[in-house]
Amino acid sequence: MTKATPSKKATRRPTCKNPACKKRFTTTVTTAKYCSTRCGDAKRNIRKKVDPLEKALKSAFFYYIAGECLRANTLEILQGHTLETLCELHEVYKSNMKWNGYGGSNSYELSHIAPVKGHGRVGMLFAENLVSAPKALNRAHGNKHYGFGRSIQRLTLNPKYSVDKRWNSPSEVVQMVISYLGKELVLAVIKACKIKPAQRSQLVEWIIAHYDPANSRHLIALGDLSQVHDLKTQQLKHVKAAMLDEEAGEYFASPAAHPAIVLCNELTRLSANRPELEIYAYALDEALTTQDDDYSLFSKHHEQMLFDVLHGKSIAVMADTLEMVIGENTSYRFVTYSSNANGEYRYHPDAWDYLSNGQIGGGATLHKTSLAAFKASISARAANVATLAQCLHNALPAAVFDPWGYEVEQPPF
Template sequence: MTTAVTATKTKKSAKQRYSRRCKNPACKKVFTTTSLTKIYHAPSCKTAVGNAKKRVKHVDKATHAAFFYHLAYEVQRAGTYQVLTGHTLDSLIDLHSLYKTCLKYNNYGDVTEGETKYEMSHIAPVKGKNTLGLYRADNLVIAPMEMNRAHGTKYYGRGVSISRSEISPKYAVSKDTARSDVVAGLIQFLGETLVSDLVRVAKIQPTQRHKVMSWLLDNLNPLDPEHKIHLTALDGLSTKALTQLKATLQDKQASIFSLGTCGASPDYVLYGEWRRLANTTRPDILSMLSVLDDLYSNTSNRFYSDFSVADQQLVFDMLHGGPVSLIADLVASEVERVHSNPMLYNYTGTTTPQASIKVLATIPAPVIYRSFIEELDGNATADAPVLFMPPQAIVDSWDIPDFAK
């Protein structure tokens, strides 16, 4: 006799579900889940929180970066955060790039006696009578320090500025405010998202000095008499000395990163700025630049620029908004120099002396000359010739011939 066996199916018990509130501050929805570890309502919430943490990290880097301390100095010089009005990510990247170029020309702060120092000079002056020149790459020119200091507030009517009537007292900054507080304020003025994006895209890092200083503060023991002496002297030590002190404490040889000298001549620097502005905001100065390009690329290596201080001043004035006619004679003399000695320069280009000496149109344009004393009383404007030309073709802004060494 066969016994029938009845198969029975065991019903699978339902998993326990947990009720939670989303950890994304922007969501906070209540949801249920079977996971013991899930804390976000949706993947998008997890991504948003992750991005916020990265943004905080990037902003923290900005508070210790040399570039933002440089901006803070310019804000205090202007007396208002509004000197940074209108910045976008692209304009801040351009400004940071110009800042790094100026550092390079100054050999990263290690300029020896007799070498030319360079500064970022305003086109529209920051202390204009009726306007505030903004701190932007399209309102700045890298130029020899002596020329910049002598330039004062001379104004050719170009550059980027805002009316002084637009300046709000709530954005005022005192020169006595701690620089770190100004950095925090300008980050709020620009917006943390914009600052975070700049730090990420431009790969801005905290200064070497800050990183070494932070390490020393963490590792020096104030109860140790020798360490206590070091702690009281930290602020007065150079970055190199701080690095050596750190290496000594680590009981190993100091490793100092040494930067090579730049050796950029004023001709080279002004020529580079000429090209940058010609390809961005000043298409009217591109034609004369093209003439020089033709000379430098179609002559032997013996030909290079050797501008006098007076010639450099003319280029400086043109870059600060002056008419291109200022340097017409200078360019013509360079062409004449090439053609007057064909055996030496072996010129193979097409520019002739007659072609480079043009009759420039003279359209009245305001040129404002003000000393700091005259700022108090105002000054009449004068007319100066300016060349009117249609926009030219844009070429690589940093394709600078190797003519000035």
């Protein structure tokens, strides 16, 4: 009986796919790509080097700058920027995103102090010329300019740096912005501010690259691929998770910050450029802390007053108004007693949380109001007491004197 001789496997002599090796090697494995395990690991561990400028070309921050240049129709709103001023602008941009709940809301906009479409001047894109403000107030403000900010004469603009949304796309303008500012400065900003490609753009690219309309899971996640450009970042995250059949949890939009927080923060920030605002910013911050984070005393009227101050109205005009806003936002508590005719306090208001009504007794009532309203009530009470005293004085009979100047008692008739 003869033994069967095993058939020899065909040999190959491919070139190693590791770019650092590229040696020819002998193998019988039809799928082998590398001459050794070490070469295979080395190739897989090579990290793709990304041009740092690509981060700018895809970052939300530089797209925001491009959008503002298109609105102003010129790149010269960036004239004079340095690394420091661009980092300041980036901080203002990030803060506005935070006030909007990182995409969960669009309640706040970066409003210009010196307007973009000003009369004879163009408002520049610098932190000192921007205010994070409620969207409704910004839209109603229009092109008014009360003072301050930073602008450039329209007649001095160079047509060479003109841009127009009719023939320039945002991506084209981003490249023009990089060229105008200079690559060295842009690279320094990317490094200092740790700017990365927008997460939203990364998600959109991934979904477009992996979307398969024949996959039922993909269809459930996103019925129409054309809708991907209209979704917010958090929604895109959920679409990607659903496509991967991963649990992303229920989507809840982050709420916007309260206007009191935003406008007080901006008052503090802009006091670096307008030192006369500093004392009012400090006082307003102290006043708001008395409201225990509910800001129930902060009204639409207060929003408008602070908006006007931040947009350049002078302290000479607005000092009394700011003091009124601070007083009306300082929470004040006091206790009154129906059994006390004179309304004197028996317990400090801070003791109210530790004592029940039964222990206090005397018809005690805790009142919560603003310090301004309390002062007004005290003034009104004092005025009423003065009026009553005057009335009693007027009601007394006039004195009668004898011929020698001595007061004598009047007869009862």
